[in-house]
Amino acid sequence: MRIAVDAMGGDHAPDEIIKGAVEAQGLLDKDDELILIGLEDVIRSQLADLDAEEDKITIVHAPDVIGMEESPVESLRKKRKSSIAVMAKLAARGQTDAVISAGNTGACVAACQIRMRNLAGVNRPAIAAVLPTLPGPVIICDAGANVACRPINLYQNAVMSSVYSQRILEIDRPRVGLMNIGGESAKGNELVKKTRELLLADEELNFIGNLEGHDIFDGVCDVAICEGFLGNVVLKLTEGLVDMMFKAIKLELLETDKKLAMQFKPLMEQIYKKYDYHEYGGALLLGVNGTAVICHGASIDRTIKNAIMASKKFYTMKINDQIVEHLSNVSVDANEE
Amino acid sequence: MRIAVDAMGGDHAPDEIIKGAVEAQGLLDKDDELILIGLEDVIRSQLADLDAEEDKITIVHAPDVIGMEESPVESLRKKRKSSIAVMAKLAARGQTDAVISAGNTGACVAACQIRMRNLAGVNRPAIAAVLPTLPGPVIICDAGANVACRPINLYQNAVMSSVYSQRILEIDRPRVGLMNIGGESAKGNELVKKTRELLLADEELNFIGNLEGHDIFDGVCDVAICEGFLGNVVLKLTEGLVDMMFKAIKLELLETDKKLAMQFKPLMEQIYKKYDYHEYGGALLLGVNGTAVICHGASIDRTIKNAIMASKKFYTMKINDQIVEHLSNVSVDANEE
Numbered sequence: 001m002r003i004a005v006d007a008m009g010g011d012h013a014p015d016e017i018i019k020g021a022v023e024a025q026g027l028l029d030k031d032d033e034l035i036l037i038g039l040e041d042v043i044r045s046q047l048a049d050l051d052a053e054e055d056k057i058t059i060v061h062a063p064d065v066i067g068m069e070e071s072p073v074e075s076l077r078k079k080r081k082s083s084i085a086v087m088a089k090l091a092a093r094g095q096t097d098a099v100i101s102a103g104n105t106g107a108c109v110a111a112c113q114i115r116m117r118n119l120a121g122v123n124r125p126a127i128a129a130v131l132p133t134l135p136g137p138v139i140i141c142d143a144g145a146n147v148a149c150r151p152i153n154l155y156q157n158a159v160m161s162s163v164y165s166q167r168i169l170e171i172d173r174p175r176v177g178l179m180n181i182g183g184e185s186a187k188g189n190e191l192v193k194k195t196r197e198l199l200l201a202d203e204e205l206n207f208i209g210n211l212e213g214h215d216i217f218d219g220v221c222d223v224a225i226c227e228g229f230l231g232n233v234v235l236k237l238t239e240g241l242v243d244m245m246f247k248a249i250k251l252e253l254l255e256t257d258k259k260l261a262m263q264f265k266p267l268m269e270q271i272y273k274k275y276d277y278h279e280y281g282g283a284l285l286l287g288v289n290g291t292a293v294i295c296h297g298a299s300i301d302r303t304i305k306n307a308i309m310a311s312k313k314f315y316t317m318k319i320n321d322q323i324v325e326h327l328s329n330v331s332v333d334a335n336e337e
Numbered sequence: 338m339r340i341a342v343d344a345m346g347g348d349h350a351p352d353e354i355i356k357g358a359v360e361a362q363g364l365l366d367k368d369d370e371l372i373l374i375g376l377e378d379v380i381r382s383q384l385a386d387l388d389a390e391e392d393k394i395t396i397v398h399a400p401d402v403i404g405m406e407e408s409p410v411e412s413l414r415k416k417r418k419s420s421i422a423v424m425a426k427l428a429a430r431g432q433t434d435a436v437i438s439a440g441n442t443g444a445c446v447a448a449c450q451i452r453m454r455n456l457a458g459v460n461r462p463a464i465a466a467v468l469p470t471l472p473g474p475v476i477i478c479d480a481g482a483n484v485a486c487r488p489i490n491l492y493q494n495a496v497m498s499s500v501y502s503q504r505i506l507e508i509d510r511p512r513v514g515l516m517n518i519g520g521e522s523a524k525g526n527e528l529v530k531k532t533r534e535l536l537l538a539d540e541e542l543n544f545i546g547n548l549e550g551h552d553i554f555d556g557v558c559d560v561a562i563c564e565g566f567l568g569n570v571v572l573k574l575t576e577g578l579v580d581m582m583f584k585a586i587k588l589e590l591l592e593t594d595k596k597l598a599m600q601f602k603p604l605m606e607q608i609y610k611k612y613d614y615h616e617y618g619g620a621l622l623l624g625v626n627g628t629a630v631i632c633h634g635a636s637i638d639r640t641i642k643n644a645i646m647a648s649k650k651f652y653t654m655k656i657n658d659q660i661v662e663h664l665s666n667v668s669v670d671a672n673e674e
Contacts, residue, residue: 071521134585144518147526181481181569184408189484189566213570214577229526230567232518233550237571238578240551245582248471252608260600271589
């Protein structure tokens with residue numbers, strides 16, 4: 001299997017990205033091939049520092065880099081030789097089996113959407129992010145690829161995430177819930193009301209009904225379906241709130257009892273570790289004809305290593321074939337509103 | 338001032354509601370009047386138990402109660418003599434200056450929307466919920482009254498919340514942000530792009546631009562504007578996540594160090610107190626021609642007491658007049674899409 005990694009994308013690029021790729025080398029099969037995309041000199045000197053098996057790594061030079069804050073569409077148009085653009089091109093030409101980037105999420109999603117075709121039966125790709133919760137991991141889909149969702153998009157997101165949850169996270173009959181503002185069927189806006197009908201019509205799905213905000217953390221669902229705008233806010237809100245709470249606890253501890261604060265520190269680190277998104281490597285961009293992993297901008301070596309291993313699992317287990325099969329079995333009209 | 342409280346609404350009704358009303362009595366002015374709505378016998382016997390000044394409390398009998406899980410529209414149609422319906426009717430007839438309920442939120446919002454007219458210049462009412470964060474309170478508006486928002490609704494929500502933040506929370510020039518999925522102006526869906534233009538056009542507003550999910554807790558804004566579906570998810574998600582984190586910390590503590598867990602308990606309680614939504618009493622339903630406070634279903638006596646005091650402040654400070662004035666000063670066409 002060939003796995004292409006955008007070496008220039010992310011807050012800690014290229015150092016942590018290349019380090020993560022080298023760490024993954026030891027876990028991959030002998031005939032697997034890593035492709036690093038970016039400034040050749042920089043990558044080569046970093047690989048030399050890391051004592052990597054350089055003969056097993058292909059470097060594809062990309063002279064441009066898209067910054068984390070640049071406008072996705074505009075930057076892709078202007079920087080045709082950016083690492084993200086080159087990465088998507090490799091996938092489009094069949095020169096890699098998977099692509100991974102921790103760079104500008106918007107640009108990465110747009111490049112994959114434009115270059116890689118959609119999977120058969122899928123109208124729009126969606127980001128499936130795994131949220132670690134106390135009762136277990138919950139997939140949020142869509143986490144931000146599509147901000148103008150129609151019911152058919154949300155339905156397809158449910159099918160894609162359900163297959164992903166079942167096969168990759170090994171959850172037997174993933175419970176799929178629809179993000180809403182209340183439990184009753186009449187609740188919500190037009191989008192969720194129509195989506196609900198499509199979800200109910202597919203008997204292969206284990207659709208459990210509406211979810212309210214707090215349900216995500218209550219262990220009632222394995223997959224939470226929502227449109228991309230909402231999913232994006234949910235993910236970033238969760239991250240911000242967790243940070244704020246740890247900060248609040250720390251402040252309170254330091255104010256009242258410094259000794260207790262010292263005792264509490266290792267415990268906090270343990271909790272952080274348990275609910276650590278770095279473990280999942282990144283979010284799959286489901287619905288493209290290939291394997292694409294979107295990593296967090298703050299990715300470190302471990303995140304990238306895990307993203308590489310996740311892409312291998314996704315590719316090897318032929319998740320896309322199973323999504324196509326499910327969608328072709330069910331008579332939901334993809335042209336429906 | 339006359340303040341009507343739905344004695345039957347909420348998970349802990351009627352006991353905690355009536356207790357809260359009696360506690361507020363001591364803080365109100367001499368000529369203020371409390372009206373309790375619900376089952377007369379029940380209210381009367383509870384008041385006797387509490388040694389309340391019964392002559393200063395008017396009881397309005399309402400034989401029906403709308404359950405917390407009932408369908409709002411249907412229950413209002415069927416239960417015309419429910420405490421919520423009777424409460425809204427009192428407001429519509431000018432027989433009370435404020436209404437307060439911890440009951441079925443949907444039914445309460447619908448009843449107020451139907452019975453009380455809209456404020457001049459406001460197309461749709463919105464819920465303004467105050468979220469306690471480490472850097473200070475942040476208003477989320479709309480928190481769930483309107484799930485089919487147009488840009489003009491979001492613009493009006495910004496004006497209403499800004500006045501509320503400035504006067505009630507005493508924030509000098511409230512920083513108003515628009516919930517979005519990224520910082521750049523081109524980000525987001527059609528709703529937020531058009532809303533952004535309206536917000537920029539109003540120079541009286543201190544509009545700071547787009548907010549991402551984590552910004553709510555970062556101290557960059559005082560008001561976060563979003564449509565009701567999103568705001569509802571944001572609020573419930575926040576509550577669920579805070580609960581989960583405290584649970585996770587407790588579990589980790591008990592697993593590793595029971596003695597440390599005991600030491601940590603009072604600290605947790607202190608943190609809980611600092612970020613306690615009960616302090617704010619409830620969320621104002623802004624945009625109705627009157628004063629309406631929607632309380633959390635889990636309201637206790639303190640929540641209701643604070644809600645009563647909040648309604649008095651809102652009414653006495655003539656917040657509605659200031660909202661009407663701001664909206665009439667600005668040439669944003671309310672019929673605009």
